[in-house]
Amino acid sequence: MIKNIARAQPLQAQVRLARRRLFRGTTLAALFSVFALYVAWHESHGTDVSRSDELPITQAHADDASQTPAPAAAGNGGAAGVAGGDLVKRGEYLARAGDCVACHTADKSRPFAGGLPINTPFGTIVTPNITPDPDTGIGQWTDADFLRAMHEGIGKGGERLYPAFPYAEYTKVTDQDVLAIRAYLNTLTPIHYAPPANSLKFPFNQRWLMGFWNMFNFTEGRFVPDPKQSAEWNRGAYLVEGLAHCEECHTPRNITQGLKSDSRFSGAVQAGWHAYNITRDKNSGVGTWTDDELVAYLSTGAAPGRANAAGPMGEVINDSTQYLTKEDLGSIVTYLRTVPAISGGESRPRDQWGNPADDVTALRGTKVNAVNGAQLFVANCATCHNWTGQGVGASAPGAYPSLIHNSTVGASDANNLALVILHGVRRTTKQADILMPAFGPQLTDDQIAAITNYVTKQFGNPQSTLTADQIAQLRMQQ
Ligand code: HEC
Ligand code: HEC
Ligand code: HEC
Structure with a gap:
């Protein structure tokens, strides 16, 4: 994928590539359809190819869930909590470790209420509402339902969930930790909001086909500590x-x-x-x-x-x-x-590429040209990153970083660099509010390509270059 973006190709080759991709897409769809028929046949003949969607949750989980939430797991517990308040605190910590908010929030004023579209090669999946709202959220879910979703990737109605929900990883999380997350989610303000439907093409809109995905890519089961390790x-x-x-x-x-x-x-x-x-x-x-x-x-x-x-x-x-x-x-x-x-x-x-720019004459006296990388860099970037590329503020929190010895500038492709110029940087931590403005709205693809190529040549890996067409592709990604 990187290669496709990072290397310019003659038109003919591109058409051939597009055809091949189309062909691969069709083959894949055909394969899945055959799988679908195969599974349908097996299910109607009662053989146990894979767990049926209707299967009740395993007894073990039901038992676990019916107990009052247990105190922190001895082995993997982290901050140990016993009382309800501590359980909720621990749940909040674990929900952060799992970054639930990143995918289940589309609008900051509606945290955990879902609605974020996730693009996959098979179409768009929209995240559900996981606030305790009884109608549009998971207010009516039992703890057992919640455990089954996190551990098996199966929704409340027995339907298979798409692996855009990282249950392939969450299956490793202990019951106690999953229930602590549930306890925390229960304390959120219920938000009445029904996210829009998914738009997946046939056959990928057939949830039961995920049984196949699971066969190849999913092993259900909790994390097993390795006694040989610390x-x-x-x-x-x-x-x-x-x-x-x-x-x-x-x-x-x-x-x-x-x-x-x-x-x-x-x-x-x-x-x-x-x-x-x-x-x-x-x-x-x-x-x-x-x-x-x-x-x-x-x-x-x-x-x-x-x-x-x-x-x-x-x-x-x-x-x-x-x-x-x-x-x-x-x-x-x-x-x-x-x-x-x-x-x-x-x-x-x-992070081991680049030297400070040392030739300011390269920037002077030349006729002003709207797509001269050096001039665009001085006009748009140098106030913060310095014309030498060495940044301002060295290693202090919130410094404008040096572009020399920076992994994004020295990487073997310039994708992230171009995306940083297009979208800027925004991050808030205990140490600092970080803000680099987005240049996507005011600079053209030609100009961004020129800055990108100037920055990698001057401060990073000179082999990493992008064309204006590739910038246009990156611009469309989000
Ligand atoms: C990488 C993105 C991502 C992250 C991170 C994520 N989820 Fe999800 N989650 C999804 C998607 C997408 C779905 C919908 C899947 C589908 O429709 O089949 C989903 C579905 C769910 C469901 C099923 C809801 C329903 O109505 O069927 C639950 C419960 C859930 N997530 C809880 C969590 C919790 C708890 C966390 C954090 C520990 C979390 N998710 C983190 C993407 C994510
Ligand atoms: C207003 C100040 C400002 C301007 C103007 C600015 N930047 Fe930045 N830049 C920042 C800040 C702040 C960061 C983030 C620092 C951090 O992550 O701690 C940053 C980060 C970066 C990074 C590192 C990103 C990463 O993921 O490693 C690159 C590369 C970069 N800027 C290039 C540019 C280029 C090229 C321009 C001109 C098109 C530019 N910047 C203009 C302030 C600025
Ligand atoms: C949602 C996707 C995503 C997840 C989840 C994620 N990363 Fe990253 N990670 C990235 C991207 C994209 C970059 C490049 C960022 C940039 O260029 O500024 C990156 C960069 C990094 C880097 C810096 C590498 C370098 O040379 O610049 C480290 C270290 C890292 N991630 C560690 C982790 C660890 C550990 C986790 C799990 C706790 C994690 N990442 C989870 C997407 C992710």
């Missing part, structure tokens, strides 16, 4: 593989949109944004970062001299990881360090 490692694994669902963005997907288990954390592109390789590989991943830098990045969104967080990662930090305790962030890093290194072929780390 408690810290296990806590990190529990969070990363479960609630924090880092892999949803950082692991590439197979043809059925399941996560590729042999390339975990090696980086993937979604809606144009490249969620970088975060394995411990020294050139392609984050192997040269210190533990403190990783913790700083996850708690503030800035690791000076390495990276800043924009786009989807900015949101993860804004809504989720900044609220995690230092211990939990430390555990996440401990676990990430042990994930196998995967090389993407890069010859040096993203």
